[in-house]
Amino acid sequence: MSEASKSLLIDIGNTQIKYVLVDNTSDLIDVRYCKHIDELISYFSLAYQVLISSVGHNSLISDLKCLCKRFNKPYKIINTEANTLGIHCAYEKYQTLGVDRWLAILAAREITQLPVAVLDLGTANTCDIVVDNKHLGGWIAPGFSLMRESLLCNTQKVFADTKMPNILDMGETTENCVSYGCLASQTGFVMMAEQYLNTQYKNYLILVTGGGQHSLGLKNNKKIMFFPNLVLRGLFRLI
Numbered sequence: 001m002s003e004a005s006k007s008l009l010i011d012i013g014n015t016q017i018k019y020v021l022v023d024n025t026s027d028l029i030d031v032r033y034c035k036h037i038d039e040l041i042s043y044f045s046l047a048y049q050v051l052i053s054s055v056g057h058n059s060l061i062s063d064l065k066c067l068c069k070r071f072n073k074p075y076k077i078i079n080t081e082a083n084t085l086g087i088h089c090a091y092e093k094y095q096t097l098g099v100d101r102w103l104a105i106l107a108a109r110e111i112t113q114l115p116v117a118v119l120d121l122g123t124a125n126t127c128d129i130v131v132d133n134k135h136l137g138g139w140i141a142p143g144f145s146l147m148r149e150s151l152l153c154n155t156q157k158v159f160a161d162t163k164m165p166n167i168l169d170m171g172e173t174t175e176n177c178v179s180y181g182c183l184a185s186q187t188g189f190v191m192m193a194e195q196y197l198n199t200q201y202k203n204y205l206i207l208v209t210g211g212g213q214h215s216l217g218l219k220n221n222k223k224i225m226f227f228p229n230l231v232l233r234g235l236f237r238l239i
Contacts (some may be wrong), residue, residue: 008047008073009235010040010064012054013100014123021230028236031229037063044068049222050075051235053099078103078238085109085237087130090137101126103234105135107227108207110237115204117193118230121186121212127193131201141189144212147182168217186212194223 011018011129021043034040037060050073054061061077062206068075069088082100087109091097100120103223105128108118115131121143122139144164168184171177190208206223208216209230218224223239227233 001089006047007239008040008050009232010050010052011100011103011231011235012052012057012228013231014055017060018226018229018232019043020229021239022236024239028229028232031232037067040064044071044073046227047073049239051078051238052076053078053231053235055098055100055104074087076237076238088135098126100231101128101138103232104128104207104230105130105234106207106237107230107233109133110233111207111225111227112205113131115197115201117197117204119190119206119208119210120230121189121208121210121216125186125189125210125212126162127189127201129193129196134217134236139189139193143210144182144186144215147185150177151178151182164215166210166215168215182205183215187216187218189219190224194221 006021006023009020009022010231017034018031019040020028022028044067051070052061052075053121062113078099080094080097080099082089082222087106089097092213104118108116109130118128118130120126123143123146125143126138129136137161165179165183168187169180171180190206194206205225206221207225207227209227209228213226
């Protein structure tokens with residue numbers, strides 16, 4: 001398939017923009033990252049359409065719309081729906097469910113038909129439970145960096161560095177105690193999702209995405225699978 005027959009998928013997150021050029025059989029192996037949409041310009045001439053998801057950033061969406069019009073490319077701004085691809089959203093006000101969560105749910109249902117918890121560990125940590133084709137609801141909690149910043153802003157004589165530890169351990173300095181404590185909380189978020197499913201279903205999976213997945217010490221748990229780009233996988237389903 002020629003370059004001009006490909007779709008440009010763009011996921012605008014809280015801290016960075018992910019994008020990839022795909023055809024109908026791509027495996028999302030060439031995902032790229034940027035901070036500014038100017039870095040995307042060279043890709044517009046290669047795509048026949050553009051799919052965009054964003055957790056906010058209305059100004060960036062407006063700029064991307066202008067680029068699409070400039071290059072005469074059809075585009076879709078993806079939003080959460082009450083029902084997409086046969087999957088039903090638990091929210092009565094479905095528009096208030098973050099589109100990143102919704103797209104990760106769509107991706108998860110393609111990966112497995114088992115009861116599944118979809119976790120995105122980023123600026124916020126989110127969990128969504130999907131059984132059959134029904135989204136049952138979920139959780140939202142502070143991510144690693146927000147937990148750390150909350151401690152620094154609201155606790156006297158507590159200080160920290162900016163690093164996320166590679167493994168969970170016991171801290172021997174205040175900086176390490178903060179880092180390990182935040183990582184322990186994030187790990188517990190994942191473990192509680194598994195416990196929730198384990199009490200109700202014999203077979204289930206936990207799918208984890210987001211930057212926080214790299215520090216989890218849960219690699220040997222066969223119920224937990226790690227994916228770098230679930231949101232883009234969800235966009236890919238909508239081509």
